[in-house]
Amino acid sequence: MLRTLVRRLGAQAAQGVRGYASEAAPKKSGAASFKPDYDAVRKAVEDLLESNEDYDDGSYGPVLVRLAWHTSGTFDKNTNTGGSNGATMRFLPESNWGANAGLAVARDLLEPVKQKYPWISYSDLWTLAGATAIEAMGGPHIPWRPGRSDYAPQNFVALPDGRLPDGDKDAKHVRDIFYRMGFNDQEIVALCGAHTLGRCHDDRSGFVGPWTNAPTTFSNLYFVELTENKWHKKKWKGPLQYEDKSGQLMMLNTDMWLLWDKKFKPYVQQYAKDEEAFFKDFAAAFSKLLELGVPFPEGSAAASPTPNK
Template sequence: MSLAALRASVRRVGAVAPAARASRTGLRNPAFRRFSTEAPQTPKKTSNTVLFGALGVAAVGGVAFWVYASNSDSAREAGSAVRSGVQSAKAATNFTPSKEDYQKVYNRIAEIMETAADKGYDDGSYGPIFLRLAWHASGTYDKETNTGGSNYATMRFEPEAKHGANNGLHIARDLLETVKQEFPWISYGDLWTLAGVAAIQEEGGPKIPWRPGRIDGFETQCTPDGRLPDGSKGADHIRAIFYRMGFNDQEIVALIGGHALGRCHRDRSGFEGPWTFSPTSVTNEFYRLLLNEKWVWKKWDGPKQLEDKTTHSLMMLPTDYALVQDKEFKKWVKAYAEDEQLWFKDFSAALSKLFELGVPESQFVTREPWILKSTDEQEQK
């Protein structure tokens, strides 16, 4: 085992409650994390970055001056339409960076995740905030208007960056900007969602099928505030938010299980604390605790949230607690609490779907999503 893998393993095991450690030791072995076979390798292209830029120049040439010299909304929207067409054309001709190129980006993201321990950030990983960035960049999708989602990476712009639900995500965007500088050919939407994939896979979770093809849009394509979940609400709110994106009850519960990773910060959301004893490890402990622990309302000067009666060190949001108060949601909480592999499978499918919301099928560079390798898998060669 590499030193990096050993550090990650020690960090994860040390943070887990004693009663839960033994049952999950085997699951952290990379051999138990695979849920899809490798997609066929895409042939390596020659001078991908140069060809990538040349195609963009050639395709946009006829309208480039008008689009980029004009400040009008129509010009900017036309620019996005042109760029979407360019991406679709590249995908149709397979004229894009290869899978190996995206694996290099993934690896760089994984390296940055580990630097959090040296910088004393949270629980020693940037994985949770990378996942939150990918989630919030994708979860703005509205199926009725076909707006929002991960395609345009509009959180780069002030209107969306300042939405209350996105407080603190500048940390993740700034960290990933260094990756963007190193790999300038990747779009922000692809970069951010790939960071979400890396967060799950590097922290012991399931494989997340992913494929590139998102393009960068303009400020006029920012979504209105209020499209992301409000942690202070109940079951009706949860359904309204997720049904708008096109998810059903089972997918809703599976996605909210992502709270296994990370914690809340009072200076961002107003809430405070981790959901589990192992906030840098992807497990089904969120469901087990939610279902079996005694939860009481926290007495403090912050917003309403719950804490575990036993240690007073964990928290649950009202939206989390609603999952065991609603009959249809609760049956899935029980199922995932009892079977971590079932949750891994359903979570992987739902998260992959979430990350693709708002992206035209023609833009994707591959029909079948890729399974990128974790750093552990690459080191075992």
């Protein structure tokens, strides 16, 4: 009976995103009684978040959220390729995509956690780290469940570049990117609210500056700034971006289009006034993002690590 169950689970794991083979999990003694401790992994990630006060604004949280988003945001519902399953950013050329510049910092940061807990896949670790970081920075609990596998390098088939958004584009580009993944306009705006975290770097994206004055706190401040501030084009030799009167805060062209587009704008205004609604919608959309293309066993329920109280 045990052999039948193992074969069945193996068959389920093989039915995933097309074009890849998964690496086999390492054999463990006493595997029948082994119970993965995802709370321990979560705690290990939390311990890393403020381990280097000299990194950016003193927190690795924003770059871990970006890693989780970029490893998941390659999904294409039309071809059933991409997504977080496989941890394909470990391989070239994806690891060197312009959109992924700077994410080696996040991947390297999590490597000691992977070594301490070798049973967790990179794809589960990267997505759990992003969800953990959001909550640790004051955001909502992100429903998360394990079950992703890592693709074997000898069977890896590279994804085409261009699946992640470009900050200097317009509303059509934003919709093209997110509709390809299966999101609607409300979910698009909610997910863009992650720009409340972190900052842009000229040696990565070419853009410069934070969106808010609290880049390590998850809140609805991004929407407040977008709606209440006065924005004008930044006069410089870099790519198109906008800045406020002080010159300290910035918005990308894609951010501005959330305000200019008549279908996006109502959600921007709603989230600027109602942080609770934003948190609720963001948690649902981000959890969906992390699961795109993942072949979870049928009926598999969320097994989120215990949220902080």
